Amino acid sequence: MNLTKHITLKHLLINNQKMIGLQFYPDKVIQALIKELPNPKWSREFAMVYIIHTKENLNQVFEKFRGVAWINGNSFFKEKVIRDNEPVDVNRYRNRTKTASYKYVPEAYLLKLELKRYALNTCNIYISLFEKFINQYPNKDILELSEQEIRAYLQLLIHQNKSNSYINQTINSIKFYYEVVMGMPNRFYSIERPRKQQKLPQVISKEEILSMIEHTNNIKHRCIISMLYSAGLRRSELLDLQLEDIDSKRMLVFIRNAKNNKDRYSLLSETVLKDLRVYYKQWKPKKYLFEGVLGQKYSVESIAKIVRRAGEKACIRRRITPHILRHSFATHLLENGTDLRYIQTLLGHSSTKTTEIYTQVAVNNFKSIRNPLDL
Incomplete structure (x- = not known):
């Protein structure tokens, strides 16, 4: 059946009541049938x-x-997939010392973040950005805020030279309250988002990475840097690694519940495996591969600090982050002739379009091109 006419359903909130919006191009047949629906209004x-x-x-x-x-x-029926993360503890936000001059995120917001099992980092970002928004309007009830007031706040962020990523995350934190917490899906569906910026991934050479590893005397820190690079891990994936995720017989690393709730395998380096065995004998972790002094999971801040300090000791001029090591892993594989589809699988990308960005930074693509000044 080939239907040329179509109607798009939208969630609307009018006078604090949920409505079904029907969006369509002017058509006599559709308009006649619309009138037969229960009490249609414009x-x-x-x-x-x-x-x-x-x-x-x-x-x-x-x-x-x-x-x-x-x-x-x-969009009407779309529901965000619940990630199978560990339960998120946001009690520190509940237990804060409160002051009358500041508006705090509602309890329902915290509860929904817990029920949805959002990643802790996402929770921290949403809560922080949403509180900044509601404190811009201290004398107005949250439910009374309109699209115009949201746009005014976003315009303020633009004038403050906030990044597109910051503004998009702010929109997500606001939409989470109205659409997910209060059950008003797509109430602000017409809020404009900044156009996405395509930034090239930052990459360092293999020599620089080896220098970082060599300048790291602590065996645990050495393994952390090596794992981030040799398996192309995100920082959160490294922190979630458990002892049984290291498959030394198949030389694979099992990554569970990664981004978009996907499991995958990545490469296990023979060099790293030797270091891991030395590390295990010294530190004897119980559950997670990398644990703190009291056996708890390492913090994201600690990982960032370890990588940054290693970069400084290796005299690398730019500030090195865990994600730069992941970008470098992908780029170096591509430069060595690894098929883009394999790299996509190792990184856990849903689409090859995401992985294709590395073709723009792989130097072997440019080595065959002679500079016109040298012709």
């Missing part, structure tokens, strides 16, 4: 027809237009 603010959001009304929409128009409910 919203000047959203520029679309709407009806009250009930299960019965939603079923009527599908029944009414069956065989007549295609119903696009992609």
Whole structure:
């Protein structure tokens, strides 16, 4: 069945009541059938027809237009996948010493973050950015804030020269409250996001990485830097590694519950395996591969500090981060002739388009090109 007419469903909140918005191009057939729906009304603010959001009304929409128009409910029914992370502890936000002059994130916000099992880093970012937003309007109830006031706040961030990433994360933290916590999906679907910037990954040479490893005397720190590079790990993936994830027989590293809730395997270096065995005998970790003094999981700040200090000792001029080691892993594989699809698998990318960015920084692509000044 080839349906040329289509209707897009939108979540609307009008007078604090959930509505089903129906967005479509002007069409006499659709308009006639819309009038047969239960009490349809026109919203000047959203520029679309709407009806009250009930299960019965939603079923009527599908029944009414069956065989007549295609119903696009992609954004209407979309639900964020719950990651199977460990339970997130946000009690430190609950137990803060509170002052009357500051607006704190609602308890429902904290509870939903816990129930959704968002990564701890995401929780910290959302809470921080959402509190900055609501404190911009200290005398207004959160539910009374309009799209215009959100836009005004985003414009303020632009004037403060905040990055596109910062602004996008701010929008996510705001939408999380209205759409996920309060159950108003796509209430602010028309809020404009900054255009994505395509920044090339920062990469260092293999010689510089070897120098970083050589300048790290602590065996645990040496293994951390080596693992980040040799397996192309994200910082969070390194922290989540457990002892049984190191498969020395198959020379693989098992990465569980990585980004987008995916498991994958990556490479285990023979050189790193030797260091890991020395490290294990000295430190005897119980559960996680890298643990703190009291057996708890290492912190993200500690990993960043270890990598940064190693870069400084190796006299690398730029500031080195764990992700630069991951970028370098992918780029060096590509320069050595590894198929892009294998690199995609090792990195855990969902699409080759994400991995293709490394073709722009792999130097072997440029070595065959003669500079016109030298011709």
